[in-house]
Amino acid sequence: MDLHTITAVKRPASPDELVGWPQGHAWLGGGTWLFSQPQPTLNTLVDLAGFDWPALTVTEAGLEIAATCRIIELDQFSPPASWLARPLLRECCRSLLASFKVMNTATIGGNICMSLPAGALIALTVALEAHYTLWPRGGTPRVVDAAEFVTGDHRNILAPGELLRSIAIPATALAKRYAFRRMTLTHLGRSAALLIGTQSPGADDLTLTITAATPRPVRLYFPAMPDAEGLRATIRSSVSDDGFFDDVNGTPAYKRHLTYHFAEQIRQELGAGA
């Protein structure tokens, strides 16, 4: 929709061209969220497109995703065959409410910075133990654990004007087995719960990531596969029974129920061996 309060669009070639971060500025990635609802507090859009960051870079260390990488590019990406977790990339891209036409313009960074509980690219990057590189305004870049980035519904650790530059997914995580569970109240709708379990090759560990059901992602690490009660107890100690997210995509009680149900399914699936 038209954003009537926007009076300027800045299109820098590099973030350094901007001085400070006046109130009312917003980074413009794909624009699919910004333009989807009125933004009366904004007056200036700062376009990321001019930075021309390479979308996807495969190195021995893993996968680096530019924040400006369009979701469709990750969806269509052909990862190295050695990455056992490679189908998860597409699985998460397709766990969004958005249509493929939105994915044609929406960016990975946009989904993460929106910081909705159901943000499936948050789920992906937390589950695969990614780190985010953040560029503060005027400061030195910092690297944070993906699991620490989102702090609540539509909330994250970004300071005003701070930019998510890139997402680095380590090759070790991409080499893991995984199990994926998701439920939506409507067919192909927005997630009520999205859980991902991963396991190192040849090992008995479990990394369980709970998203959508909780206001922020919860990642639990078990050096050895827990039993059913151990798993439940760990979840309970990490997410209190009243700590589940309440919105139109499912009641908190339902999301709690799904979380425990899917977690147990994942435990059994990964516990059964490759």
Add this chain to the structure above:
Amino acid sequence: MSCTIDGKPIAATPRPGQCLRTFIRDQGVFGVKKGCDAGDCGACTVWLDGTPVHSCLVPAFRAAGHAVTTIQGLAPAEGGLHSMQQAFHDAQAFQCGFCAAGMIMTAAALDEEQRADLPRALKGNLCRCTGYRAIQDAMDGVGSVQPDVAGEAGGACLANPFSTSIITGHACYTMDVAPEGALKGLLHLKVLRSPHAHARIVGIDRGAALAVSGVVEVFTWEDVPRRLYSTATHEDHLVDPDDTYILDNIMRFAGQRVAAVVAETEAAAEAGCRVLQVEYELLPAVFDPEAAMSPDAPVLHHKGGERSGNIYADIAGEVGSVATGFAEADLLHERTYSTSRVQHAHLETHGSIAWRDAEGRVHVRTSTQAPFITHQKLVHLFGLRARDLHVFTERVGGGFGGKQEMITEDLVVLAVLKTGRPVKLEFTRADQFVAATTRHQMTTRVKLGARRDGRLTAIEIRVVSNTGAYGGHASETLAAALASPMSLYRCANKKAEGFAVYTNMIPAGGFRGYGASQSTFAIECAMDELAQALGIDPFALRRMNMIGPEDWIESVWKDVSDVGFGSYGLDQCLDMVERKLADGSGLLAPEGADWAIGTGFAMAMLECGPPTEHRSGVEMALLPDGRFQLAVGSTEMGNGSVTAHGQIAAAQLGARMADMALINADTDRTPYDTGTFASTGTVVAGQAVNLAAQGLRENILGFAARHTGMAAAGWRLEAGVARNGEMRITLAALHAAGTDAGHRFQVKRKAYLSPRTVAFNVQGIRLAVHRVTGEIRILRSVHAADIGRPINPLQCRGQIDGAVAMGLGWALTEHMVHSADGHVVNAAFRNYHIPAFADVPRTEVLFADTYDSIGPLGAKSQGECAINPVAPAVANALANAVGTRFAELPLTPDRIFAGLGAAQ
């Protein structure tokens, strides 16, 4: 910036925050539609260098240097249609057509992998009319349109006469006009809406708003005629309460109009709204109708009815004695069922544009379902002379009862009268959810008594309807809730009482099914539970108790009514659905022990037309070229009435549909029509068409007889000629001869709604439900309709497909969620889920073999009633699967989880 749109170079500078959708429309390319403006519905889909995008989400400046392709540029330059446009034509994969542009632009861009997974590929394209069956047909290359052959129009599957303009993007909907000519200097009107559910405006300071550059005027309650009216449109203005002012100083729901700001641009109007200073005195609010009926509840209206508190309408009736009936019963069943508040979600939002011409006449271009009643209301409110006002529709993008309401036209006329300039008001999608109307939320207590053999001894219902802050349609929907769903069963003892109650919720209004949907849900669920309690097959229980063709049609009043059986096909419908549910067809049940399978069905009866007055006029003329002019006052909004009208006329005149020059819904150019609602498009307006076409035929043949001296009885109309034996005179020649002789080939006829016939619908569902996640998958959907002889079977099937889809939305996903202080929480399609392609199963639609003796050409009402049995059929199938009754809509997975958890 420069770009191309449909191959044409464009050099124009977008506003900084402008999206591509409005930029394209600013260039005069109106095929690109606004359905949601938020990337959810896909109506604005265009290609950017060949890649489909939601143009409402794309910053306009990003089109610089790129090629934009819209629906208007899809067809080959050398002429003809794109293959996908042709496929949509042949399958008639649209009804109102508002979604078609985006749907086609998406469909035409899909690769093989995407075409193999249409539920996913089309998740970003919403259609509220078709139920997606016809869209799938188009994608599969299935075409059902028959050729338009003179004399064979009746009962033929003809294409909508506006098909080509719809699928090429050239059909002009309400907002599809450029601000040129009479609209030069068009102003934009935006409404500041109440942040409070109940409050009194203490003061408004317009200074800051008027100081905004571009703001022309600010209107508040002090600027409007202090005349009460109802926004609801009915022939009889007395059936709705006069409880509304154009602008009021009392706010009765969050979202009510506070003030209207008129400005040179939308941006300025919005800015004016933001800075307008309003001081409120908060008043206690009440949202629950039972609480609102208590003596200590805050009373919303003090307009003469306050003696009854917040009860706007109470209706009751009893035939026989339910006390006696319950005493005679071997078994009683009693439960309370409730339905949710839902929005019509027509893809075209409400909107109107008004201007004054050089002679001082005011013209209103609007998305209404009732231009003539709107005309009357505007004349009343502003003290205009009727002849100084012109109200019309061009093409309307869906209605479903939502546009049986005057909620934009009054403000634009006010602004035109005050400023003298043309003014436009276009609802946003959020406006639809916070400031339009909804279906009435109703809670229905049902008590049934039966003998051991299943014979009903008594039926009693108590309905409480939450009409929200205003009472439009409240008494009529309540009466409907107490009528046909009760008439459906033969029982000596029936009683009903109902209350329509004001609360501080968004006002309810008319919505397809109109009250009967709500009580049908309750009664059909209750009958299913009764069958189970008695250990009797639910089909057998219905057959034992359902109304038969020899029965007196009666709900709970002894008054003689004008309803009768023009035909009867309920027995056929029930047989067909039972047989189809039992034949093992449909999707296979998912694998796994957690999936439970159940079947269910429900039935519904509809009186074809409202109990209140409804009338329609039609003018027909033979044109000099031998074609016919057909001027009908009713609106076409995707319900297919224009197609049906054209076919009725063509059938009577031995002509093709293509021979009809159609004019619709225009207070200057067509005779009076009450409006397109209450299942009247076929049986009232269609009847008027039938009478007018018969009259014109007699007129033409009578002149042919006089002109030739051959007896009138020997003459026939055949494909553009009048024929008597071997003698043929073309209608063009006859027109010339008649005109020379001073003959006028014109007729006008009126139709009035009495007697009324009845239609029936039966819906069958088999579904799978996952006991752990609560997910529901529909495995089989079958719908049998007794709508008489379908005038256009393809179109009737499409209407039923759409009604079933809308019923599934009501049953499974749709629910307006309100916060504790009365604000709608989910005022966007991403949070208020209307069925998408993935949600709607293919429904097998079957027609009873009946021919109605009352409706035109044997037809009955067809677009409305099919929604009514859908939700109870789903609920009955769910109960059959899991053994637990879910008595509140919608049946979402989280509620199913909660219910099954409680049952364990």
